[in-house]
Amino acid sequence: MPTVKYQKGDTVMGRWPGSSLYYQVKVLGFDSKSQLYTVIYKDGTELELKEQDIKNVTGFQTRSRSRSRSRSPGRRRSRSRSPARTTRRSSSRTASSRRDTRLKDTVEVRLSPVVSAYVALSLSDYSILLIVKNMIRRNAEEKLNLTKMILLIFLLFLVLPTGAYFWLLFLPAWVLFVILQGNLTDPSLINAPPPLPPLDTFWDAQALCFVILWILFQALLYILPVGKLSEGMPLRSGVRLKYRTNGFFAIMVSAIVVAVAVHQGADLTYIHSHFLQLATATFIISVLLSIYLYVRSRYAASEELALGGNSGNVVYDFFKGRELNPRIKNFDLKFFCEMRPGLIGWCLINFAMALAEMKKHNLDAPSYAMILVNLFQLLYVVDGLWNEEAILTTMDLMHDGFGFMLAFGDLVWVPFTYTLQAYYLVLHPNALSLPAVIAIVTLKLIGFYIFRKSNSEKNAFRRNPSNPKLSHLKTIPTATGKSLLVSGWWGVVRHPNYLGDLIMALAWSLPCGFSHLLPWYYMIYFIILLVHRDSRDMSECRRKYGSAWDEYCRTVRYRIIPRVY
Numbered sequence: 001m002p003t004v005k006y007q008k009g010d011t012v013m014g015r016w017p018g019s020s021l022y023y024q025v026k027v028l029g030f031d032s033k034s035q036l037y038t039v040i041y042k043d044g045t046e047l048e049l050k051e052q053d054i055k056n057v058t059g060f061q062t063r064s065r066s067r068s069r070s071r072s073p074g075r076r077r078s079r080s081r082s083p084a085r086t087t088r089r090s091s092s093r094t095a096s097s098r099r100d101t102r103l104k105d106t107v108e109v110r111l112s113p114v115v116s117a118y119v120a121l122s123l124s125d126y127s128i129l130l131i132v133k134n135m136i137r138r139n140a141e142e143k144l145n146l147t148k149m150i151l152l153i154f155l156l157f158l159v160l161p162t163g164a165y166f167w168l169l170f171l172p173a174w175v176l177f178v179i180l181q182g183n184l185t186d187p188s189l190i191n192a193p194p195p196l197p198p199l200d201t202f203w204d205a206q207a208l209c210f211v212i213l214w215i216l217f218q219a220l221l222y223i224l225p226v227g228k229l230s231e232g233m234p235l236r237s238g239v240r241l242k243y244r245t246n247g248f249f250a251i252m253v254s255a256i257v258v259a260v261a262v263h264q265g266a267d268l269t270y271i272h273s274h275f276l277q278l279a280t281a282t283f284i285i286s287v288l289l290s291i292y293l294y295v296r297s298r299y300a301a302s303e304e305l306a307l308g309g310n311s312g313n314v315v316y317d318f319f320k321g322r323e324l325n326p327r328i329k330n331f332d333l334k335f336f337c338e339m340r341p342g343l344i345g346w347c348l349i350n351f352a353m354a355l356a357e358m359k360k361h362n363l364d365a366p367s368y369a370m371i372l373v374n375l376f377q378l379l380y381v382v383d384g385l386w387n388e389e390a391i392l393t394t395m396d397l398m399h400d401g402f403g404f405m406l407a408f409g410d411l412v413w414v415p416f417t418y419t420l421q422a423y424y425l426v427l428h429p430n431a432l433s434l435p436a437v438i439a440i441v442t443l444k445l446i447g448f449y450i451f452r453k454s455n456s457e458k459n460a461f462r463r464n465p466s467n468p469k470l471s472h473l474k475t476i477p478t479a480t481g482k483s484l485l486v487s488g489w490w491g492v493v494r495h496p497n498y499l500g501d502l503i504m505a506l507a508w509s510l511p512c513g514f515s516h517l518l519p520w521y522y523m524i525y526f527i528i529l530l531v532h533r534d535s536r537d538m539s540e541c542r543r544k545y546g547s548a549w550d551e552y553c554r555t556v557r558y559r560i561i562p563r564v565y
């Protein structure tokens, strides 16, 4: 390699992809075509890095002594000494922000593609594989722990590229399954699926027109120059995109329009009687949208792509999503789909189910159970839209590509499975005593309080770390320049917002009673979703923040439920 800067066999410092951490690596070779160096970390991990992600060891040793003791992140355990190890915890914002400024020069991260054994995996999935690898080793060392092993198999299944094929088929099939179950007198999540209805019952052109009209109506409300223009978090390029956060306005206008339509004689119980056809129509739209997203992502610049979902495996990338913020002019497709048609549609469907219940059982008013489910979920959605800006600091908006998973999740999964409790109650009434109502309402309020307070605390901190209202909170500085909250809600557990969300989910299922598992589906799904998101976030944060994250985990020991998990 005569003209290249680093030679085969050189020991250099290589940037760990997606972070600002450098580890000692050995150069194995250089590919002049791709201009990438193949390097090997101490634990045997091979990666391909760009020249700009490599530095001389000498510069590092003079800058910081502790750096020389680093190991690669793949091997790092909680006690490891990694380059970004921070032992000092700062309770003063000034101290941490001073350090933040000093470290600014290490913030910019340019990723080099990972091309090796895990070619089809995203980087976060790659980190999950490393966790799984560690778990297998530890499980072999310790005694086999059944729960850990189940989690392990589940995680492996989620990250394997072949998993994408499975999920592509499973998710729509599951929506169909629960919708068909909800129509049975004796639904069951564990019995064999009911026989498929004839194919033509799935299709209804009118249902498709209604869905298209609904999406266009929401798009119109979204583009109206009403409400705040909020800034998203800085992208890798440093740019901050602007988002029209007028979700609360959108749900208010939608409510007025629906009320006027009902007053004019529109029969919303159509939604209950054509639930399957509406779901099919929305599914078709989500598939078309995902195809469009995939095709346009092929023309997107590399800095516009998410870190995951760019494996080269078409099915996997189609499923995960490649482009981070696909936009048509200022119209942000991901933000719109996540916050508008499905979310507001969820409330519309719930309301229609309440009307269907009244019609079916000749009631003057919906049952207590139906009222509770409607009000609880309405509160959840309205709160999400009122605090719409906070969504800009969540994982989906900041890190995930927009592909089938989110398009289908936002447009089909949310409105057609999150409404299952209300859908179930139409045919399966459940009488509630007053004390039961009071107990369930109390539970919901507790969950909501934890959820809202913790989300707002993190959002306020991420938007302005020097916010005087947060100056009493302890923080841990990290090598990226961002700090981590280590007291307040984020000092109780690592995901207090998930805890609040789970308590609320419990309060949503309780009104439906215990006769069937179907209305508990959301609770079960949600536990799986949040446990998975938590591990994904853990590995993502470990990769980003290195040993500062390990220190956070040592200080805040539990993930979601204090002293339990």
Ligand SMILES: NC(=O)c1ccc[n+]([C@@H]2O[C@H](COP(=O)([O-])OP(=O)(O)OC[C@H]3O[C@@H](n4cnc5c(N)ncnc54)[C@H](OP(=O)(O)O)[C@@H]3O)[C@@H](O)[C@H]2O)c1
Residues within 6 Å of the ligand: 393, 394, 395, 396, 451, 455, 458, 461, 462, 482, 483, 484, 485, 486, 490, 494, 495, 497, 498, 501, 529, 533, 537, 540, 541, 552
């Ligand atoms: N109903 C549903 O179907 C559903 C599904 C999923 C999620 N949710 C809800 O949506 C909300 C957002 O969830 P999310 O999954 O996006 O995760 P999140 O908890 O809002 O975001 C995780 C991110 O927060 C930052 N963070 C973590 N620990 C921190 C600390 N100690 N101090 C400061 N920042 C910290 C990290 O990002 P940075 O460090 O990069 O900022 C991390 O990646 C949650 O309330 C969740 O319950 C609802």
Ligand SMILES: CC(C)=CCC[C@@H](C)[C@H]1CC[C@H]2C3=C(CC[C@]12C)[C@@]1(C)CC[C@H](O)C(C)(C)[C@@H]1CC3
Residues within 6 Å of the ligand: 171, 338, 339, 343, 380, 381, 383, 384, 385, 391, 394, 396, 405, 406, 408, 409, 410, 413, 414
């Ligand atoms: C297809 C599958 C199984 C998964 C896709 C996940 C997707 C449905 C969720 C991922 C993030 C979720 C989310 C909300 C709704 C469901 C998701 C999009 C949320 C908009 C619900 C309202 C809340 O107030 C919120 C905090 C704004 C939520 C943000 C995350």
